Amino acid sequence: MVGASGGGKSTFLRMLLGQETPTRGEFLVDGKPLPDEPGPDRGIVFQRYSVFPHLTVLENVMLGLELERAPLLGKLFGRKRGEVRERAAAMLDEVGLYHARDKYATELSGGMQQRLSIAQSVIKQPRILLLDEPFGALDPGISADMHKLILRLWEEHHMTIFMVTHDIKEGFDLGTRILVFDKVRLDPQAPNAFGATITYDIPLHVTSNKVLEEMAEAKARTERFSDGLVAA
Amino acid sequence: MRRLMNLRPNRGSGLLLGILPFVALLIAYLVASDIRMADNPNDKLLPGMSVFADAVQQFAFQEDKRSGDIILWSDTAASLQRLGIGLSLAALGGLVFGILTGVLPYGRATLSPLIAALSMIPPLAILPILFIIFGLGELSKIVLIVIGIAPFVMRDIGMRVGELPAEQLIKVQTLGASTWQTIVRVVLPQMLPRLIDAVRLSLGPAWLFLIAAEAIAATDGLGYRIFLVRRYLAMDIILPYVVWITLLAFVMDLLLRQISRRAFPWYQRA
Numbered sequence: 001m002v003g004a005s006g007g008g009k010s011t012f013l014r015m016l017l018g019q020e021t022p023t024r025g026e027f028l029v030d031g032k033p034l035p036d037e038p039g040p041d042r043g044i045v046f047q048r049y050s051v052f053p054h055l056t057v058l059e060n061v062m063l064g065l066e067l068e069r070a071p072l073l074g075k076l077f078g079r080k081r082g083e084v085r086e087r088a089a090a091m092l093d094e095v096g097l098y099h100a101r102d103k104y105a106t107e108l109s110g111g112m113q114q115r116l117s118i119a120q121s122v123i124k125q126p127r128i129l130l131l132d133e134p135f136g137a138l139d140p141g142i143s144a145d146m147h148k149l150i151l152r153l154w155e156e157h158h159m160t161i162f163m164v165t166h167d168i169k170e171g172f173d174l175g176t177r178i179l180v181f182d183k184v185r186l187d188p189q190a191p192n193a194f195g196a197t198i199t200y201d202i203p204l205h206v207t208s209n210k211v212l213e214e215m216a217e218a219k220a221r222t223e224r225f226s227d228g229l230v231a232a
Numbered sequence: 233m234r235r236l237m238n239l240r241p242n243r244g245s246g247l248l249l250g251i252l253p254f255v256a257l258l259i260a261y262l263v264a265s266d267i268r269m270a271d272n273p274n275d276k277l278l279p280g281m282s283v284f285a286d287a288v289q290q291f292a293f294q295e296d297k298r299s300g301d302i303i304l305w306s307d308t309a310a311s312l313q314r315l316g317i318g319l320s321l322a323a324l325g326g327l328v329f330g331i332l333t334g335v336l337p338y339g340r341a342t343l344s345p346l347i348a349a350l351s352m353i354p355p356l357a358i359l360p361i362l363f364i365i366f367g368l369g370e371l372s373k374i375v376l377i378v379i380g381i382a383p384f385v386m387r388d389i390g391m392r393v394g395e396l397p398a399e400q401l402i403k404v405q406t407l408g409a410s411t412w413q414t415i416v417r418v419v420l421p422q423m424l425p426r427l428i429d430a431v432r433l434s435l436g437p438a439w440l441f442l443i444a445a446e447a448i449a450a451t452d453g454l455g456y457r458i459f460l461v462r463r464y465l466a467m468d469i470i471l472p473y474v475v476w477i478t479l480l481a482f483v484m485d486l487l488l489r490q491i492s493r494r495a496f497p498w499y500q501r502a
Binding site: 017019037038039040042043044046048049050052053054063064066067068071072073074075104106117120121124126 | 397399400402403404405406407408409410412413416417418421422496497498499
């Protein structure tokens with residue numbers, strides 16, 4: 001999901017997450033509406049602040065499994081804890097954080113915290129994984145590593161991933177489908193006067209003439225591009 | 233020459249500078265005391281060191297003839313017990329209600345206005361009511377401390393919960409947490425060191441309420457003793473008691489800080 005700031009990408013993501021409810025329309029997965037609050041079927045990785053500072057790296061990943069198995073305390077003990085610990089350790093190995101398992105989460109660098117946050121969500125095997133500009137605050141070299149990681153996890157764990165990004169190239173590198181968010185009407189004097197929508201829905205790796213025509217047509221409907229502001 | 237604001241003392245000179253005002257204060261006292269003693273050897277207002285030594289010897293190391301107790305220790309025990317119980321109850325109540333108002337919008341809507349209003353009542357103004365309702369015994373003193381401290385702790389914890397990044401609370405829901413699990417695994421553990429901070433900030437007011445209550449109605453306690461001997465202008469007892477109270481407060485603060493550091497290594501102030 002790409003688009004200019006204020007274009008509604010993050011709002012769309014929050015609606016997918018259940019943090020906000022649409023005033024009209026609904027989100028359907030397999031014909032059933034999405035629950036109207038966040039839940040374990042949809043994982044999320046935010047740009048920042050989504051690891052728990054009071055837990056170690058390993059405990060951060062164990063948390064999701066512990067919550068599922070210990071409804072009262074959210075914490076396991078003894079043999080059950082051992083099982084969960086092993087699974088969490090395997091997950092950490094998969095994202096390359098096993099060596100840092102005993103550190104507190106906030107002792108990690110930004111890129112490592114994002115890996116941790118991804119591991120936290122993926123261990124719950126969510127149907128949908130939502131990524132809200134997860135690599136926006138990282139160095140370019142590090143985000144390239146993260147791209148490899150996310151593609152690998154996507155293939156291994158069979159999730160649908162929605163990702164918001166500012167970086168169009170990132171979108172084209174990672175995506176199978178790109179949703180472009182923009183305002184159809186744009187008043188330069190009052191940028192917030194009109195709402196935004198999905199202006200193009202681009203299936204990547206499909207370049208038939210029909211798709212190109214549809215895109216040109218969609219572009220013509222957007223005011224931003226009717227007065228010479230056309231971007232690449 | 234660098235600007236004054238850019239000049240920093242090194243470790244040694246910093247320590248020395250810190251001690252200097254204390255020494256200056258002591259010297260000023262000794263000089264003033266000497267001047268008064270020269271006029272009147274029985275002066276009670278600024279007694280000399282030997283008078284203090286005698287007084288301390290008497291109330292801190294000898295048994296009282298009437299009760300058989302060592303007065304300083306029995307006073308200290310009585311006061312610390314009241315303070316400890318009062319602060320613990322205030323901290324517990326503050327934690328529970330603070331988390332309720334911080335996590336649950338319905339809790340906040342219901343309780344926040346009440347807590348905000350209660351916290352504006354000057355606790356000493358309702359001390360007479362407490363004496364009437366709870367009598368002159370231990371209970372009224374403890375309740376005064378609780379009423380004085382708890383609203384502050386509640387509001388503070390409520391705000392600290394509000395400062396937790398919303399991302400954390402959303403994230404834990406996507407990991408499958410219920411409201412209760414979110415509280416016990418994410419909110420409560422992160423609030424404990426902040427609770428210690430709130431209690432440390434409350435130590436001053438807690439002592440204030442304790443001494444006020446003891447001064448008015450008690451048969452023992454540090455505040456009781458100070459106000460009792462005031463009748464005899466017994467500065468030789470009052471001043472050592474004040475120093476002792478200050479020392480106790482300082483040690484309590486130090487202990488709380490150490491506990492926070494040991495128990496919550498992840499919690500470091502930026």
